[in-house]
Structure formats: structure tokens, C-alpha cells
Amino acid sequence: xxxxxxxxxxxxxxxxxxxxxxxxxxxxxxxxxxxxxxxxxxxxxxxxxxxxxxxxxxxxxxxxxxxxxxxxxxxxxxxxxxxxxxxxxxxxxxxxxxxxxxxxxxxxxxxxxxxxxxxxxxxxxxxxxxxxxxxxxxxxxxxxxxxxxxxxxxxxxxxxxxxxxxxxxxxxxxxxxxxxxxxxxxxxxx
Amino acid sequence: xxxxxxxxxxxxxxxxxxxxxxxxxxxxxxxxxxxxxxxxxxxxxxxxxxxxxxxxxxxxxxxxxxxxxxxxxxxxxxxxxxxxxxxxxxxxxxxxxxxxxxxxxxxxxxxxxxxxxxxxxxxxxxxxxxxxxxxxxxxxxxxxxxxxxxxxxxxxxxxxxxxxxxxxxxxxxxxxxxxxxxxxxxxxxx
Numbered sequence: 347x348x349x350x351x352x353x354x355x356x357x358x359x360x361x362x363x364x365x366x367x368x369x370x371x372x373x374x375x376x377x378x379x380x381x382x383x384x385x386x387x388x389x390x391x392x393x394x395x396x397x398x399x400x401x402x403x404x405x406x407x408x409x410x411x412x413x414x415x416x417x418x419x420x421x422x423x424x425x426x427x428x429x430x431x432x433x434x435x436x437x438x439x440x441x442x443x444x445x446x447x448x449x450x451x452x453x454x455x456x457x458x459x460x461x462x463x464x465x466x467x468x469x470x471x472x473x474x475x476x477x478x479x480x481x482x483x484x485x486x487x488x489x490x491x492x493x494x495x496x497x498x499x500x501x502x503x504x505x506x507x508x509x510x511x512x513x514x515x516x517x518x519x520x521x522x523x524x525x526x527x528x529x530x531x532x533x534x535x536x
Numbered sequence: 537x538x539x540x541x542x543x544x545x546x547x548x549x550x551x552x553x554x555x556x557x558x559x560x561x562x563x564x565x566x567x568x569x570x571x572x573x574x575x576x577x578x579x580x581x582x583x584x585x586x587x588x589x590x591x592x593x594x595x596x597x598x599x600x601x602x603x604x605x606x607x608x609x610x611x612x613x614x615x616x617x618x619x620x621x622x623x624x625x626x627x628x629x630x631x632x633x634x635x636x637x638x639x640x641x642x643x644x645x646x647x648x649x650x651x652x653x654x655x656x657x658x659x660x661x662x663x664x665x666x667x668x669x670x671x672x673x674x675x676x677x678x679x680x681x682x683x684x685x686x687x688x689x690x691x692x693x694x695x696x697x698x699x700x701x702x703x704x705x706x707x708x709x710x711x712x713x714x715x716x717x718x719x720x721x722x723x724x725x726x
Contacts, residue, residue: 423712424614435684435715467685488688494625495657497713498678500686522613522654523687523713525625 348478350531351469353491353514354384355521358425359408360395360449361418370395370451377411384513385470387412397421398448399429419447419462422519426464436463437503465517468503469534470510479534482506489514489532497524498535538668540721541659543681543704544574545711548615549598550585550639551608560585560641567601574703575660577602587611588638589619609637609652612709616654626653627693655707658693659724660700669724672696679704679722687714688725 368375371393378392391409397419404425418441426433431445445462448455469487476482483506490498499520514532521527558565561583568582581599587609594615608631616623621635635652638645659677666672673696680688689710704722711717 422614423715424612424708427708427712494691495710496690498688498690500688501684517713518614518617519709519712520685522617522709523689523707525613 347480349534351479351489351512351514351534352384353489353516353526353530353532355526356420356465356515356517357408358404358419358421358518359390359410360397360420361410361414361416363415363417364413366417366449366456367413369454369456370449372453375453377409377413379411383410384511386509386511393451396450397429398450399431401430402428403450404429416441417449417458417461419449419458420465420517421462422517423464424519426462431462433462433464435466437466437468437505438463465515466503467499467501467514467516467520468505469512469514471504471506471512472508472510473506475510475512476504476506481534481536485536488535490535491524491526491530491532493525493527493530495523495525499524499532537670539724541669541679541702541704541724542574543679543706543716543720543722545716546610546655546705546707547598548594548609548611548708549580549600550587550610551600551604551606553605553607554603556607556639556646557603559644559646560639562643565643567599567603569601573600574701576699576701583641586640587619588640589621591620592618593640594619606631607639607648607651609639609648610655610707611652612707613654614709616652621652623652623654625656627656627658627695628653655705656693657689657691657704657706657710658695659702659704661694661696661702662698662700663696665700665702666694666696671724671726675726678725680725681714681716681720681722683715683717683720685713685715689714689722
């Protein structure tokens with residue numbers, strides 16, 4: 347049974363609704379693909395925004411496309427402290443009662459009431475991957491990363507969808523804490 | 537046998553030689569105690585400096601006293617990326633061939649050729665603590681932190697000295713990656 351998974355680092359980024367794209371970049375604007383990401387259909391955009399909290403702002407934050415049903419800001423807890431927001435650790439899409447922030451684009455700005463989270467570390471698997479690795483959707487596993495700062499991440503949630511490609515995603519704090527740099531694989535421990 | 541240790545987060549900071557204190561803050565200047573730290577005799581200072589790398593600078597960085605035999609800058613790897621320096625993960629004092637940076641104070645500036653590191657996570661123990669916990673100086677252990685992001689840190693070095701007080705030190709990336717906030721204890725796993 348397989349147990350090694352590619353570990354990728356997600357830098358801070360924003361997901362936007364179609365409405366918010368138009369508000370920030372102008373009526374009728376559509377996101378411009380800069381680079382395809384590992385997850386099929388997902389892409390980094392040429393467009394950037396500024397995110398603003400009570401204490402500071404962070405400029406040139408990436409937008410990931412395509413547009414979503416709800417806007418969401420995924421930051422590290424280092425960023426959260428910089429901005430002065432209390433971002434909870436959440437799975438993507440689970441934003442009820444999370445933190446808010448202001449988002450500024452070249453054509454407008456908006457006040458996001460909620461949607462600012464630190465992403466819960468997770469593994470993307472297809473149903474076939476899940477079978478090969480002996481895990482199920484929503485299962486919590488540990489992942490060991492061997493590096494200059496060998497670390498075992500507990501509380502890693504497995505997410506299964508035919509639209510995914512096998513990869514574990516951690517944020518920049520987690521990547522720096524475990525020196526998970528370059529092409530690196532983690533060992534899944536159940 | 538005891539196995540729980542207090543986990544403290546070290547934010548970025550600078551240690552300076554007496555010579556460098558005078559260079560940055562003026563001839564005859566002595567560091568001003570702002571707050572005692574957990575390790576006996578160690579203190580945070582009122583004085584602050586700016587550290588400058590090829591890409592960016594970070595302002596208002598804390599100085600920890602008393603003065604040392606060699607100046608040293610301890611940053612997170614998030615900071616290292618911000619500054620644009622390749623800080624290695626090292627034990628305090630092990631700075632040969634590490635990264636450099638510029639340090640700016642109100643009365644002068646200096647070019648540190650080496651001394652910029654990301655601190656290797658470690659536990660301070662007195663000889664008596666070491667006996668109680670069944671560990672030795674330089675031993676590598678794992679420490680499990682149970683939190684919203686439960687994590688097992690491997691590669692934690694035990695350091696034993698009669699001048700210490702029992703505490704594990706991690707940096708802000710490690711703290712954020714493991715939600716090691718507030719008064720939190722880790723479990724030592726040998």
C-alpha cells in the first residue's frame with residue numbers, strides 16, 4: 347500500500363466570487379490565468395489584491411481561480427498576526443464566523459465580513475488514490491516530513507474527489523516549521 | 537518520570553556584542569532592561585534595531601541582553617524569505633558560514649558577515665531537570681504539542697546547564713504551525 351504523498355506549500359491567496367472580481371477589477375472583468383496549479387482546473391491569476399486588517403496590510407496577494415461561490419482569504423497565522431485578525435484554522439469553504447478583512451483592487455474595494463482563515467492541512471486524493479493509500483474522505487491522518495526540521499503533522503484531513511490530484515497542502519508557517527522545501531514527500535501514518 | 541515541558545515561542549530577536557551596542561546606540565551605551573525572560577539573567581531590551589536583507593527590511597526588532605561574545609540574529613524562515621537571506625537552522629552560537637545582514641540603530645549601522653540563523657528547536661534543562669526527565673545534554677527528542685494543529689516536533693535538541701530553567705523554545709513559524717499559543721506544554725517522547 348502506498349504511503350508517500352507529495353507535499354506542496356500554499357502561499358497566502360484569495361478566492362473571489364464573480365461579483366467581487368468585477369467590484370475589484372471592473373465590470374465584466376474576468377480573471378487572467380497566469381499558471382496552472384496542481385489541482386486540475388485551478389490556476390494562479392495575473393491579478394493581485396491588497397488585504398487590509400486592523401493593524402497592517404499585505405500587498406500583492408495572489409488570486410486563485412476560477413471564481414467561487416464565496417470569497418475566501420487563506421493566510422498563514424504569521425500573516426494573521428501581521429494583519430491583526432483572528433483567523434481560525436478551518437477547511438476551505440468552512441468560513442462561518444471566521445475573521446473579516448478589507449480587500450482592495452485597482453477598481454474598488456470591499457469589506458469581507460467573514461472568510462479569512464488559516465487552511466487546515468489536508469491531502470487531496472482521487473477515489474482511486476484513497477483506495478491505494480487505504481484512507482477515506484474526511485479521515486484524519488498524520489504525515490511525517492523528513493527534513494532539516496523533521497516533523498510529524500497530526501490533524502491532517504483527507505479529502506477525496508474525482509476532481510483532485512494527489513497532494514498534501516500545508517501553509518507557509520507549516521512549510522517553514524518543517525523545512526518542507528523543493529520537491530518533498532511526506533509519509534502518511536494512520 | 538516527568539515528560540511535560542513548558543513551550544515558549546521566541547519571536548525574532550538580535551544578540552549584540554558590547555562593541556556592536558556602542559556602534560548602533562552610541563559610545564558607552566548600555567542595554568536597558570525592559571523585561572526579564574524565562575532563562576535566568578536573560579532580558580528583553582528597550583532598544584530596537586532594523587535588520588536589512590537584499591529584498592526587504594524588518595523594523596523594530598527586539599534585542600535580547602546581556603551582551604554576547606558574538607552578535608547573532610535569530611529569525612523565522614518566514615522572516616528569512618521576507619529579507620531575502622538564506623538563514624540555516626542552527627543552534628544558538630553555531631553561526632559559522634550562516635547568513636549575513638545589515639543592522640541599523642539610531643547612531644550607526646553595521647554589516648554582519650554571518651550570524652543570521654533560524655534557531656533549532658531546543659529544550660533548556662538544568663542538570664536536575666535532565667535527571668528528572670531522563671535525558672542528557674545534546675540528546676535529540678520528539679515533543680508532541682496537542683492543540684488545534686496537533687504536531688510532533690522531531691529533531692528537538694536538549695541543552696543542559698545549571699544556568700537554565702526548564703522550557704522548550706520554538707520560533708514563530710513553529711508556534712503558528714502547531715498553534716502553540718498561551719501557556720502550553722509539550723510531551724517529550726524519547
